Amino acid sequence: xxxxxxxxxxxxxxxxxxxxxxxxxxxxxxxxxxxxxxxxxxxxxxxxxxxxxxxxxxxxxxxxxxxxxxxxxxxxxxxxxxxxxxxxxxxxxxxxxxxxxxxxxxxxxxxxxxxxxxxxxxxxxxxxxxxxxxxxxxxxxxxxxxxxxxxxxxxxxxxxxxxxxxxxxxxxxxxxxxxxxxxxxxxxxxxxxxxxxxxxxxxxxxxxxxxxxxxxxxxxxxxxxxxxxxxxxxxxxxxxxxxxxxxxxxxxxxxxxxxxxxxxxxxxxxxxxxxxxxxxxxxxxxxxxxxxxxxxxxxxxxxxxxxxxxxxxxxxxxxxxxxxxxxxxxxxxxxxxxxxxxxxxxxxxxxxxxxxxxxxxxxxxxxxxxxxxxxxxxxxxxxxxxxxxxxxxxxxxxxxxxxxxxxxxxxxxxxxxxxxxxxxxxxxxxxxxxxxxxxxxxxxxxxxxxxxxxxxxxxxxxxxxxxxxxxxxxxxxxxxxxxxxxxxxxxxxxxxxxxxxxxxxxxxxxxxxxxxxxx
Amino acid sequence: xxxxxxxxxxxxxxxxxxxxxxxxxxxxxxxxxxxxxxxxxxxxxxxxxxxxxxxxxxxxxxxxxxxxxxxxxxxxxxxxxxxxxxxxxxxxxxxxxxxxxxxxxxxxxxxxxxxxxxxxxxxxxxxxxxxxxxxxxxxxxxxxxxxxxxxxxxxxxxxxxxxxxxxxxxxxxxxxxxxxxxxxxxxxxxxxxxxxxxxxxxxxxxxxxxxxxxxxxxxxxxxxxxxxxxxxxxxxxxxxxxxxxx
Numbered sequence: 001x002x003x004x005x006x007x008x009x010x011x012x013x014x015x016x017x018x019x020x021x022x023x024x025x026x027x028x029x030x031x032x033x034x035x036x037x038x039x040x041x042x043x044x045x046x047x048x049x050x051x052x053x054x055x056x057x058x059x060x061x062x063x064x065x066x067x068x069x070x071x072x073x074x075x076x077x078x079x080x081x082x083x084x085x086x087x088x089x090x091x092x093x094x095x096x097x098x099x100x101x102x103x104x105x106x107x108x109x110x111x112x113x114x115x116x117x118x119x120x121x122x123x124x125x126x127x128x129x130x131x132x133x134x135x136x137x138x139x140x141x142x143x144x145x146x147x148x149x150x151x152x153x154x155x156x157x158x159x160x161x162x163x164x165x166x167x168x169x170x171x172x173x174x175x176x177x178x179x180x181x182x183x184x185x186x187x188x189x190x191x192x193x194x195x196x197x198x199x200x201x202x203x204x205x206x207x208x209x210x211x212x213x214x215x216x217x218x219x220x221x222x223x224x225x226x227x228x229x230x231x232x233x234x235x236x237x238x239x240x241x242x243x244x245x246x247x248x249x250x251x252x253x254x255x256x257x258x259x260x261x262x263x264x265x266x267x268x269x270x271x272x273x274x275x276x277x278x279x280x281x282x283x284x285x286x287x288x289x290x291x292x293x294x295x296x297x298x299x300x301x302x303x304x305x306x307x308x309x310x311x312x313x314x315x316x317x318x319x320x321x322x323x324x325x326x327x328x329x330x331x332x333x334x335x336x337x338x339x340x341x342x343x344x345x346x347x348x349x350x351x352x353x354x355x356x357x358x359x360x361x362x363x364x365x366x367x368x369x370x371x372x373x374x375x376x377x378x379x380x381x382x383x384x385x386x387x388x389x390x391x392x393x394x395x396x397x398x399x400x401x402x403x404x405x406x407x408x409x410x411x412x413x414x415x416x417x418x419x420x421x422x423x424x425x426x427x428x429x430x431x432x433x434x435x436x437x438x439x440x441x442x443x444x445x446x447x448x449x450x451x452x453x454x455x456x457x458x459x460x461x462x463x464x465x466x467x468x469x470x471x472x473x474x475x476x477x478x479x480x481x482x483x484x485x486x487x488x489x490x491x492x493x494x495x496x497x498x499x500x501x502x503x504x505x506x507x508x509x510x511x512x513x514x515x516x517x518x519x
Numbered sequence: 520x521x522x523x524x525x526x527x528x529x530x531x532x533x534x535x536x537x538x539x540x541x542x543x544x545x546x547x548x549x550x551x552x553x554x555x556x557x558x559x560x561x562x563x564x565x566x567x568x569x570x571x572x573x574x575x576x577x578x579x580x581x582x583x584x585x586x587x588x589x590x591x592x593x594x595x596x597x598x599x600x601x602x603x604x605x606x607x608x609x610x611x612x613x614x615x616x617x618x619x620x621x622x623x624x625x626x627x628x629x630x631x632x633x634x635x636x637x638x639x640x641x642x643x644x645x646x647x648x649x650x651x652x653x654x655x656x657x658x659x660x661x662x663x664x665x666x667x668x669x670x671x672x673x674x675x676x677x678x679x680x681x682x683x684x685x686x687x688x689x690x691x692x693x694x695x696x697x698x699x700x701x702x703x704x705x706x707x708x709x710x711x712x713x714x715x716x717x718x719x720x721x722x723x724x725x726x727x728x729x730x731x732x733x734x735x736x737x738x739x740x741x742x743x744x745x746x747x748x749x750x751x752x753x754x755x756x757x758x759x760x761x762x763x764x765x
Contacts, residue, residue: 163573163574163575163577166574166575167573167574177631178631178632178633178667179631179633179667181633182667195630195631195696196631196632196633196696259635260633261665294635294636295635295639296645297645367636368636371724371742372724372742404690404724405724405725409540410540410573410574410579411538411539411540411573411577411579414571414573414579476643
């Protein structure tokens with residue numbers, strides 16, 4: 001199904017989004033954070049915990065103290081040169097109280113570069129492995145069937161992930177324990193307890209990836225694994241995911257600020273580096289615009305979703321993520337009892353699809369207006385699936401009949417997958433069969449949302465992102481630039497700041513001043 | 520009154536509809552295993568109408584059966600929140616006239632719960648289902664702390680802001696964690712000798728007034744509760760308390 005859009009307006013929107021993104025990226029390029037430096041340590045091969053259970057990347061960066069502004073790479077490399085030990089051995093020594101040395105030697109700089117090149121090779125190897133598996137086993141048709149597992153126990157998650165893949169899922173997301181976004185460290189090892197989900201750890205990533213790889217030949221298609229590069233450890237989790245071949249990451253530019261009260265400066269720095277890693281790793285990021293609709297009425301807030309899509313895309317391009325890896329989000333959250341609801345959903349889904357034709361759009365199911373009436377939820381899910389396939393969405397997070405009741409039972413997921421497969425197979429040709437009646441209700445609805453979107457983007461571009469967030473223009477939630485969690489972990493880079501990964505990657509990014517309609 | 524049984528298509532037939540998953544392969548024996556499972560649980564004349572593989576060693580069933588026991592409604596007590604429904608204007612008038620000061624209501628989704636949907640629906644300006652939220656009430660000072668608020672912080676804020684009522688939301692649960700978290704708040708209040716200082720209310724899709732009272736709350740609101748119902752109950756409870764004390 002197609003829409004005729006006002007090309008003047010769409011081009012203005014792309015240009016405005018580029019203008020909005022530029023100062024944010026400039027800010028990120030002159031600051032660093034504790035999470036970014038811990039990421040450097042991780043990609044240098046530092047892992048594990050000290051006697052008290054503190055992750056060694058935290059131990060190292062805490063030892064830097066006020067020297068955070070210089071970055072961890074050179075002090076760590078210098079300690080390796082001076083002692084002849086590996087980064088891991090140095091981290092273990094620092095954990096027992098040994099201080100980090102003063103960097104300065106050219107050998108340290110050379111070693112830091114070599115360690116970064118090795119980290120980059122590890123990421124590239126996993127990316128190559130994914131490409132090879134996709135080539136060997138094939139990719140499913142779109143919309144991809146995306147389901148969640150959320151048991152709290154990684155072994156149970158792995159078992160349910162395999163079951164879901166056999167039942168027909170194309171993408172499995174292991175839902176994270178709800179408290180994790182506010183932890184300023186990445187937990188270590190395989191975990192068996194969590195609330196509403198399971199901790200994102202590198203070991204947990206490895207375990208579920210291996211479980212899915214096991215069923216890939218059996219189901220005859222590559223099955224993708226998703227987690228969350230969000231919260232206070234955005235870039236670290238991106239690094240863990242890149243090393244363990246996660247395929248998708250929830251990685252929004254503003255979610256943590258608005259919905260978790262994480263400091264805006266911290267978030268914008270962390271998202272820049274996390275996205276660079278995701279881009280490098282071939283990971284498809286999923287942005288979180290569905291959340292705007294849980295705090296505001298769906299039929300009124302459509303333009304905030306689309307405006308955020310433009311901004312998220314511009315920031316992702318600036319961090320080197322190509323369009324095919326930018327999974328912009330939205331959701332089916334208009335009150336189902338509102339007359340014309342299905343038309344309005346159809347209109348906005350189609351608008352987003354047409355605006356970003358090269359992005360794998362991620363479509364989220366109804367959650368806000370569902371109740372314990374599981375039969376009603378099941379039928380809403382069917383309508384959601386119909387809109388998803390008829391408008392050509394790429395990634396469909398399935399509606400589960402027990403949404404709002406409990407985390408999904410094994411059979412709940414099966415019912416959802418069967419429904420989606422049935423609707424997708426039945427209705428896929430509709431995508432190429434329908435045209436919105438020019439001037440009809442759906443066409444007018446889409447045009448109105450686009451117009452409101454451009455209006456909001458103009459206002460945001462006028463005051464800048466930080467100010468727009470302070471004024472509560474996104475999700476009706478004002479957040480001060482010096483408020484929220486994690487600001488103490490941000491430092492302005494000193495003239496001697498060194499991050500060999502950025503030196504390696506930034507020159508390869510597409511010229512970010514060219515962020516625009518043709519990206 | 521005699522015992523009642525479920526109604527399928529004939530009065531007294533006792534028909535119930537079930538769906539469940541058993542960890543057995545969906546082979547020739549699966550149907551018989553499902554029937555036996557239902558008999559073992561006291562269901563009579565079970566019929567398995569659908570049995571399919573939910574995984575290699577898992578079978579999902581849809582079944583019908585007759586219940587073996589009924590219920591005497593006269594023997595069951597359940598309390599809904601007892602207070603007449605009042606509208607937006609009536610609640611404000613009641614507070615203004617009877618208390619003569621703004622009522623402070625502090626709300627949060629506590630502990631592990633990251634879902635603000637419930638607390639926002641009741642507290643935010645916009646409200647829910649066309650019913651304004653507590654922030655819109657001129658005679659209520661509504662403080663919404665958001666999600667993942669530790670019980671300790673909620674109590675500290677309640678003391679600092681001289682709250683009259685504490686409103687706790689629990690939306691998403693897993694392995695009954697919502698019960699443990701709701702109980703933790705009551706335990707803390709009691710340990711600090713503060714339980715009687717506040718009107719204590721909880722809400723969420725798995726809560727009822729009866730269950731809330733069992734946990735030690737003054738009231739509980741289940742699915743579909745509107746801000747005005749919550750506001751009306753809190754206002755009337757505070758007025759009642761003032762009269763009792765006075």
